[in-house]
Structures are given as C-alpha cells and as structure tokens.
Amino acid sequence: MARLIFLGPPGAGKGTQAMVLASLKQIPHISTGEILRAAVAGQTTLGVKAKGYMDRGELVPDQLVIDLIRERLGESDAEAGWILDGYPRNVAQADSLAELVTELGQTLDRVVNLDVPDETLVERLLSRGRKDDSEKVIRRRLEVYREQTAPLIKYYEAHQNLTTVDGDRPLEEVTTALKEIV
Numbered sequence: 001m002a003r004l005i006f007l008g009p010p011g012a013g014k015g016t017q018a019m020v021l022a023s024l025k026q027i028p029h030i031s032t033g034e035i036l037r038a039a040v041a042g043q044t045t046l047g048v049k050a051k052g053y054m055d056r057g058e059l060v061p062d063q064l065v066i067d068l069i070r071e072r073l074g075e076s077d078a079e080a081g082w083i084l085d086g087y088p089r090n091v092a093q094a095d096s097l098a099e100l101v102t103e104l105g106q107t108l109d110r111v112v113n114l115d116v117p118d119e120t121l122v123e124r125l126l127s128r129g130r131k132d133d134s135e136k137v138i139r140r141r142l143e144v145y146r147e148q149t150a151p152l153i154k155y156y157e158a159h160q161n162l163t164t165v166d167g168d169r170p171l172e173e174v175t176t177a178l179k180e181i182v
C-alpha cells in the first residue's frame, strides 16, 4: 500500500517514473495532465473548459482539477493506493487534497520531489513534441511551476515526508533511487 505524490517541474520525468513505480506497486498512476488531455481530445465539458488554459501553459482553474481528483480517488482501484503525478500544483490544491485524504480515512505516505536543472528541462520538453511543448509555452509552464508549484516543496517539508531525488540522471538510475524510497 502506498499513497504518493510525485512533485517536480514539467520535464522532470514525473510521468515516466510514476508509471514505472505504479506498475511495480500495482497501484493506479493518476496524472491530471493525462486525464485533461483525454478530456480535450474527447471534447467533453471538462475538456472544453480546460483547453485554452492548457494551450497557453497556464493552470486550469482549481475547481476543475479538485473535482476531478475527488472523483478519481473515490474509484475502487484507488483504495489500494495511488501515485499522483501533476497534482497538486499549488497550495489551494494541496490543502484540498489534505482534506480529501482525511475524509477518505487515508494518509499520504510520501512526497517525492524530482529535482532537475532548467537547461535539462527545456531540452527534454523540446524533444518531446507534445502540443503544449512549443518554446513559448514551455517557458510559461516553467514560470507557472516556479511561481505556484515550487512553494509546495516547503509546504510538504513542513507537513509531510518529503524526499528530494536527483532527476538529472539516466532514467534507470532515477528509478532505482525511487524504489529505495517508496
């Protein structure tokens, strides 16, 4: 049983590592970005509301992702544990998650912070070729990360077990380091 948050800037490798660890631990990997991209592709109400923000590299309004996470963590497969990737992205979302976890009678086991320098991030993101990976949007996403998400490092240092892992290494080395922690 594990309930984990993977924190880190865009391009840090959260998604890749969360996928590996989740399959190893047989718990769901929950990526708000992936759920939102699927909603945009399916032109659902959520997708239509989120699209413009995502295209610009801005965060979508908190209530959209708060509702989405509430629904997802309430599904039966999430009783076994979960790895959150891309959520929470700001203090309001972190506070809301804390409430939700308490309400579900659960505990958050650990927050893993993947640390990667900016040069590596931009290089990785540019080579990924996702729709929101143009240079202008990448720069905005990094700014949004620094302004809104990075404060969560201090937040979780104060509230929870936060472990920082050097993410500027080959994928397998990072996975090995993560396996030791979680």
Ligand code: AMP
Pocket: 010, 032, 033, 034, 036, 053, 054, 055, 057, 058, 059, 060, 061, 062, 065, 085, 086, 087, 088, 089, 093, 141
């Ligand atoms: P990601 O795949 O995590 O990089 O997310 C892609 C985009 O989805 C972000 O740039 C945001 O526009 C949106 N997004 C994903 N997760 C969140 C979240 N927790 N809060 C607000 N917006 C989010």
